[in-house]
Amino acid sequence: xxxxxxxxxxxxxxxxxxxxxxxxxxxxxxxxxxxxxxxxxxxxxxxxxxxxxxxxxxxxxxxxxxxxxxxxxxxxxxxxxxxxxxxxxxxxxxxxxxxxxxxxxxxxxxxxxxxxxxxxxxxxxxxxxxxxxxxxxxxxxxxxxxxxxxxxxxxxxxxxxxxxxxxxxxxxxxxxxxxxxxxxxxxxxxxxxxxxxxxxxxxxxxxxxxxxxxxxxxxxxxxxxxxxxxxxxxxxxxxxxxxxxxxxxxxxxxxxxxxxxxxxxxxxxxxxxxxxxxxxxxxxxxxxxxxxxxxxxxxxxxxxxxxxxxxxxxxxxxxxxxxxxxxxxxxxxxxxxxxxxxxxxxxxxxxxxxxxxxxxxxxxxxxxxxxxxxxxxxxxxxxxxxxxxxxxxxxxxxxxxxxxxxxxxxxxxxxxxxxxxxxxxxxxxxxxxxxxxxxxxxxxxxxxxxxxxxxxxxxxxxxxxxxxxxxxxxxxxxxxxxxxxxxxxxxxxxxxxxxxxxxxxxxxxxxxxxxxxxxxxxxxxxxxxxxxxxxxxxxxxxxxxxxxxxxxxxxxxxxxxxxxxxxxxxxxxxxxxxxxxxxxxxxxxxxxxxxxxxxxx
Amino acid sequence: xxxxxxxxxxxxxxxxxxxxxxxxxxxxxxxxxxxxxxxxxxxxxxxxxxxxxxxxxxxxxxxxxxxxxxxxxxxxxxxxxxxxxxxxxxxxxxxxxxxxxxxxxxxxxxxxxxxxxxxxxxxxxxxxxxxxxxxxxxxxxxxxxxxxxxxxxxxxxxxxxxxxxxxxxxxxxxxxxxxxxxxxxxxxxxxxxxxxxxxxxxxxxxxxxxxxxxxxxxxxxxxxxxxxxxxxxxxxxxxxxxxxxxxxxxxxxxxxxxx
Numbered sequence: 001x002x003x004x005x006x007x008x009x010x011x012x013x014x015x016x017x018x019x020x021x022x023x024x025x026x027x028x029x030x031x032x033x034x035x036x037x038x039x040x041x042x043x044x045x046x047x048x049x050x051x052x053x054x055x056x057x058x059x060x061x062x063x064x065x066x067x068x069x070x071x072x073x074x075x076x077x078x079x080x081x082x083x084x085x086x087x088x089x090x091x092x093x094x095x096x097x098x099x100x101x102x103x104x105x106x107x108x109x110x111x112x113x114x115x116x117x118x119x120x121x122x123x124x125x126x127x128x129x130x131x132x133x134x135x136x137x138x139x140x141x142x143x144x145x146x147x148x149x150x151x152x153x154x155x156x157x158x159x160x161x162x163x164x165x166x167x168x169x170x171x172x173x174x175x176x177x178x179x180x181x182x183x184x185x186x187x188x189x190x191x192x193x194x195x196x197x198x199x200x201x202x203x204x205x206x207x208x209x210x211x212x213x214x215x216x217x218x219x220x221x222x223x224x225x226x227x228x229x230x231x232x233x234x235x236x237x238x239x240x241x242x243x244x245x246x247x248x249x250x251x252x253x254x255x256x257x258x259x260x261x262x263x264x265x266x267x268x269x270x271x272x273x274x275x276x277x278x279x280x281x282x283x284x285x286x287x288x289x290x291x292x293x294x295x296x297x298x299x300x301x302x303x304x305x306x307x308x309x310x311x312x313x314x315x316x317x318x319x320x321x322x323x324x325x326x327x328x329x330x331x332x333x334x335x336x337x338x339x340x341x342x343x344x345x346x347x348x349x350x351x352x353x354x355x356x357x358x359x360x361x362x363x364x365x366x367x368x369x370x371x372x373x374x375x376x377x378x379x380x381x382x383x384x385x386x387x388x389x390x391x392x393x394x395x396x397x398x399x400x401x402x403x404x405x406x407x408x409x410x411x412x413x414x415x416x417x418x419x420x421x422x423x424x425x426x427x428x429x430x431x432x433x434x435x436x437x438x439x440x441x442x443x444x445x446x447x448x449x450x451x452x453x454x455x456x457x458x459x460x461x462x463x464x465x466x467x468x469x470x471x472x473x474x475x476x477x478x479x480x481x482x483x484x485x486x487x488x489x490x491x492x493x494x495x496x497x498x499x500x501x502x503x504x505x506x507x508x509x510x511x512x513x514x515x516x517x518x519x520x521x522x523x524x525x526x527x528x529x530x531x532x533x534x535x536x537x538x539x540x541x542x543x544x545x546x547x548x549x550x551x552x553x554x555x556x557x558x559x560x561x562x563x564x565x566x567x568x569x570x571x572x573x574x575x576x577x578x579x580x581x582x583x584x585x586x587x588x589x590x591x592x593x594x595x596x597x598x599x600x601x
Numbered sequence: 602x603x604x605x606x607x608x609x610x611x612x613x614x615x616x617x618x619x620x621x622x623x624x625x626x627x628x629x630x631x632x633x634x635x636x637x638x639x640x641x642x643x644x645x646x647x648x649x650x651x652x653x654x655x656x657x658x659x660x661x662x663x664x665x666x667x668x669x670x671x672x673x674x675x676x677x678x679x680x681x682x683x684x685x686x687x688x689x690x691x692x693x694x695x696x697x698x699x700x701x702x703x704x705x706x707x708x709x710x711x712x713x714x715x716x717x718x719x720x721x722x723x724x725x726x727x728x729x730x731x732x733x734x735x736x737x738x739x740x741x742x743x744x745x746x747x748x749x750x751x752x753x754x755x756x757x758x759x760x761x762x763x764x765x766x767x768x769x770x771x772x773x774x775x776x777x778x779x780x781x782x783x784x785x786x787x788x789x790x791x792x793x794x795x796x797x798x799x800x801x802x803x804x805x806x807x808x809x810x811x812x813x814x815x816x817x818x819x820x821x822x823x824x825x826x827x828x829x830x831x832x833x834x835x836x837x838x839x840x841x842x843x844x845x846x847x848x849x850x851x852x853x854x855x856x857x858x859x860x
Binding site: 009010011012013014064065070072073074075078079080081082083116118119120122124125391392393394395396397400496497498499500514515538539540 | 617628629630631632634635638642643644646674676733735761762763764765766767768769770771772773774775776777778779858
């Protein structure tokens with residue numbers, strides 16, 4: 001029976017399976033090339049681990065895999081896995097708008113029992129006495145465990161090992177002991193993007209004094225050769241004091257350590273004279289190009305790249321998701337707008353990344369597959385399957401609740417953009433453009449009767465990065481979408497399901513049909529909710545989901561496909577209603593059930 | 602009718618000369634010593650998947666005796682298993698019993714008591730699979746002096762599981778963890794001398810430490826009902842005298858995996 005079949009079965013035996021890869025010398029004690037000898041290099045034989053090696057010169061680092069399974073279930077594979085796993089807790093996958101939820105972290109609690117070292121100690125038969133507990137000995141012999149690999153899988157009794165689902169892959173961060181056992185903490189491979197700052201700090205300074213009119217500049221410093229960039233034909237930028245300068249990578253002379261010509265006073269920064277040894281900053285410059293390509297490069301590029309990034313392996317990125325949304329409104333060359341970003345001062349990479357994600361009305365998070373993914377805030381999409389969650393078939397007893405989510409609401413939204421690259425990026429005066437939306441009705445005395453401002457300083461929008469009218473329109477639409485979503489409270493619901501419904505993942509849109517929250521007439525709510533948080537709890541999954549705008553996005557399809565759609569909204573299936581678009585009446589509703597009108601994205 | 606028997610005594614533990622004719626070299630953890638560690642989950646695995654395989658002990662004692670054998674944590678369904686002894690490291694061989702399991706569950710059986718220096722399992726697998734054994738025992742059984750009380754439940758066990766119901770009280774699903782045999786062995790009015798001279802030495806030697814052993818409540822009428830069980834940890838010795846007699850009751854609480 002496959003994993004999926006077992007998951008959907010009414011009754012099944014769920015099993016955790018963990019593998020640890022610890023170092024293990026490939027040599028045999030005392031056999032060439034190992035020169036260790038009992039009585040000469042040590043009182044007893046080693047344990048084939050480096051901390052206790054008696055001939056470190058000839059130590060050959062290999063790997064030994066230790067296997068473990070749930071302590072209260074049948075053995076999954078009978079492959080010498082030890083049934084020690086008592087509990088596994090994994091931080092939930094969660095969408096936040098300003099940072100990746102978590103650096104994936106997992107805690108595996110295991111039993112600790114007396115062990116005879118068979119299969120663990122290669123020279124167990126040579127010892128005069130065997131004593132002690134499994135984990136105590138293993139950790140003492142492998143005090144260098146930190147950074148070694150841990151893999152966590154979940155499956156069901158009867159699944160083959162290949163069918164087990166990997167739930168975590170990372171490195172051991174810590175091992176702690178208590179009376180009841182041992183806890184292994186693992187962290188995932190994803191670099192902590194918040195620790196990366198841009199631009200990269202190079203050792204470059206002016207080689208001599210320059211005047212305000214000079215267009216040839218000489219540089220010095222250990223990293224001076226990086227001024228040539230990674231490839232020819234690129235436009236690069238530097239900042240000296242409060243002046244930003246532009247040049248072509250091909251104009252850097254690596255012999256003379258000079259650039260000529262160089263354009264002074266870029267972005268209207270003030271052209272002045274500068275002194276020898278003044279610090280030179282290589283401006284982090286992204287684009288121009290498709291925003292989703294830029295996002296991906298910010299994750300995968302090296303910190304020292306011309307477009308600096310977090311250096312995350314592409315294996316840890318959901319490349320399909322980035323490609324899908326990159327092409328959603330046109331391919332890489334027919335973009336909404338050409339996106340471009342300049343970062344001349346210290347900025348955390350995640351701040352810049354999520355600024356771009358937010359600008360494109362999107363969310364980005366670490367998914368259950370341990371890959372960084374991205375998704376536009378589009379509640380309905382042709383071809384998208386959407387699970388329907390009901391009280392009778394899905395939501396567990398006594399598990400639901402809701403919150404009106406007041407803190408996320410605002411009545412007016414300001415976005416300042418077109419930064420001058422020099423002044424404080426958190427001050428209005430540093431930006432020359434503004435878009436504003438004000439909810440006059442919401443602020444009136446008959447409604448909320450208060451003003452709540454939300455202000456964004458957007459470093460990714462500049463008037464020069466594309467046709468000015470295009471940028472203006474894009475900025476207005478972007479702000480409008482966010483304002484439409486947040487001008488009134490969007491309830492957050494929480495509920496639990498049995499693990500059969502665990503295929504609903506963070507970021508998924510679901511159709512909720514439940515009295516977890518009721519309409520004004522007391523009928524159960526029916527609407528689209530996006531899962532923002534997913535917590536695995538033993539035999540259940542706890543979901544936190546946010547209500548989406550009732551106004552769906554209208555899609556216009558080709559005539560051949562459209563032929564399958566009825567002309568009337570009322571006779572369309574629920575799925576067709578989510579995948580198409582019908583014209584609203586003068587009251588801005590569609591159909592006889594007066595559903596909210598569609599909107600143009 | 603047979604009395605309940607335990608098999609804990611093991612010739613394979615008599616000396617350090619336990620060997621296997623083949624060991625899977627793919628992982629150092631498949632050591633043959635795993636079959637005497639009393640843990641079914643640590644296994645010996647053969648290095649090849651064809652031919653006859655042996656697990657052999659040289660007891661260095663010409664009168665090393667045995668009358669029972671048991672194996673658990675294995676994949677020997679359909680294999681031909683011979684229990685053999687020898688005085689000359691199997692130049693000449695005496696086969697005392699043979700057995701072909703029909704599943705991969707725990708098995709135990711008895712044979713007429715025999716003595717010799719070398720003992721071994723000789724196993725021929727039916728298909729091309731590497732042999733796997735968690736615990737293997739050839740030794741002397743410990744037979745209780747009386748049968749279990751009537752109205753026993755030889756299949757008593759507990760299923761550890763957790764379920765969930767929907768808001769409408771429809772059952773959504775059940776996650777099963779494991780099944781455990783629970784056995785209360787009650788003997789009534791057994792001679793106090795047997796308790797004192799026969800049972801208590803066994804209790805003191807391994808039972809009170811909850812070391813697992815093969816157990817069968819009546820091997821003549823339930824030969825396939827052999828389980829790998831232990832006296833529950835944190836136990837107490839329960840054997841009260843009957844009033845004004847030289848007889849005592851005896852009660853043992855056992856637990857083991859439900860296979």
